[in-house]
Amino acid sequence: MTARILVVDDIPANVKLLEARLLAEYFDVLTAQDGFKALEIALATHVDIILLDVMMPGMNGFEVCERLKADQRTAHIPVVMVTALDQPADRVRGLKAGADDFLTKPVNDLQLVSRVKSLVRLKMLGDELRLRAETARTIGMEEPLRLDAMEGPGQVLLVDSRASSQERIVKALKPVAEVTAMSDPQAALFEAAEDPIDMVIINGTGDDYDPLRLCAQLRLLERTRFLPLLLVTDLGDEDAIVRALDLGVNDYIVRPIDPNELVARTLTQIKRKRYNDRLRTNVRQTIELAVTDGLTGLNNRRYLDNQLKVMFTRAAARSRALSLCMIDIDRFKQVNDTYGHDVGDEVLREFARRVRSTVRGADLACRYGGEEFVVVMPDTDAITAAAIAERLRATIENAPFVLERSGLRLSITASLGIATNLQGIETPEQLLKQADRALYAAKTGGRNRVVAAAA
Template sequence: MSQSILIVNNVATNRIVLNVKLSAAQYTVHQAHSGAAALRVLRTNSIDMVLLDVDLPDMDGTRLCRNIRALPRSKNCLILAAMENEPLDKKKEIMAAGADDYLQKPVDDKILLARVRRLFRARAAETELQLRDGTAQALGFAEAAASFQGAAHISVVAGDRTARDDWRASLQEFSNHRLEGLSRCDALSQESPELAPDIFVISARDTEETFGLSLLTELRSNPNTRHSGIVVVLPYENHNLSAIALDMGADDLVYEGFDPAELSLRLNVLIDRKRQNDTLRQQVRTGLQAAVTDQLTGLFNRRYAMPHLKRIADRAKRTDQSFAVMILDLDHFKQVNDQYGHATGDKVLAEVAKRLRDNLRPFDMVARFGGEEFLIVMPDTPLHQAKQAAERIRKLIAKDPIEVPFQDSSIHVSTSIGVAVGSPPHRSTFDVQQLLNDADSALYDAKAEGRNQVTLARGAAA
């Protein structure tokens, strides 16, 4: 279904022209001649964007924005306001009332459509992040803790050093954020997303006409700067590049000779949006981490371990390399819980997990498979190495008692380990479920034979 746009304008010819332009771009268009008429449309239709003229016969644009945001059905729709060259206070007012962006009249058709597309792209990205975060919360993952929001980091980038120094100085008068001037090379040399500027203000004027636009595409394709906000400063004589800049990924644009106070307003809007999206991304990452991690031990959980084991098996098939699967179970762990309590049992599990993590190779996988059972997968490991590794693990767990806070004595634990190996040329042994079954059977054999020992799967031992 196409996205729907409500045109709110009291001049019939303006509505007709906009209707033709937006319909040709495959949007579903609704029209209203006044604020009251617009609210009636919004109450009965699902509208994705309101394109409104602030000069209406019955109410001004600020009041209409507030009324739109008060409607449950339209509180999340986009609002793009068109206005004359109003004072900065009026622009701040309409943004505070709920507008997502504003345009100065008369509006160029190409720039209007480009800004509409940009707003829809930005909203789609935000919605996707919100959906993922909602899924994470529905699964019970905690939200990321709110953090103090200090001054933002803004970089002004221009080939002409005098221009970037002047822009930085003029913006600093109206901003409490940290501003710096950068060359193109410096802008592209960001070491990490965390250290990259929140916003780039980049000039499109240089010896090459497309300096800023080529830099724009490079910043968007760089993983360290792809989520930074980008404002392009265009020479006014090249205003025909405006729509191209927006479609290439600019979040906003201004022209040389810009009002630094107005640009500061736009920068503040971008900073707020970026911080909201950064928070959502962090919450999604936190949720994904929680989805694959056992909270008690910090190890991977079964949800992660099974597909990862399958990938290791598939790689082993392609490379004709052996890999080992071990299932490890703590001996008589129920007695620990019964004698010392579950809190102490949790401490024991966490310490065992740490010993496993600290004594395996970085590319080996260790996961808590359930209860007091752990899964270890060792790529590129033949049978004799797997047996040696299992014996080493068994000894290091049994050797040193586990010190538990608030207990008078330390706790000795031991472990039984079942080992199975997938190895060429018997490619049938690469079957993941069969290997798990074999390792599990070997584990039961180890327990039946007295515990605190390593047993190889019968096929492997043979």
């Protein structure tokens, strides 16, 4: 794993020291001697992590961090403050400014490398989600998301076998989160997988369980793989911290716990989790919209073009029948001309509903364009396809289209053409063309009928 790290410090010796440590791990290192230069580099260059000194002239590290997090172009870059300040109040101030962690000078090499690698992994995940979600924003589907957006209290699962420790953590988080405290790690694992949890806090000194094993189990399960994990550990237990970060733990806090620091770290993790959840939702919706017709809810032509190739190739390889039915609403232009396009849209939606209710589960129903629809029927010969098409034709004709928005009752019919791959057809394009010819024959032959392509 490699990444580009920006080191910001006004003391050249400190910069050289961090640079040498990071270069030894094959990271690409950029440097800046003040906050203004750091902001300039972060905006102009791809940066994965920023190691930021706090005490600098002109603009201190807290101010630099606040500016980075306020700008949507740089808000996603993890910031680690490297400082001689080691008081809880300093950490809380940095966390509230948006910092992801603190490293106290002199910096422990093992902790430095482990923390950087951990944050790089998390950033790469976030970058992938943001890149995919960018498609939605490009076509105007979604407004840009903000990392600081958080609605409602967080849902936190606390795994701690000590009652006194549970009580202190629950009390500290009460203003910002609803905490479920559990002593049994296996029960907690089940709880995290089944319930909507925003974050898991794990006591790193469990008396009767291995906390790092629980962290590993949470990272293995599909439902909990992306849950933020915060480890509560003892001062000086550096080996446990390094191992936890390698396992994918997002953050840690050292005893004695400062309540304000715990709240700040918890809020940071919950906000980031909800931000990533919304990114994943946007990505999923973008994919769905890319293959779905927005008016009817059926798959669109793009999806048909891709899937028909797959289904045709599979049928040919297995020497199985594949039939295709092309459907056209009769005299649909008259509906639009007489009643308007809003009524036409209602007819299309009801037509699609009847198509869905008639075809089988294995069939692929798509809106081909305008008032044309296509149903692809795997493992279906010409006789069976004709029977299905006739059932669909009757379903459309036998009951009037009752349009709730306009209050109209319209009699609608459809013409259908079918073709089968066992009729000397060698490509999916030929199958579509044969079905289209059969549909044309149905239209010219009087409409409201099913015509099969000639063998």
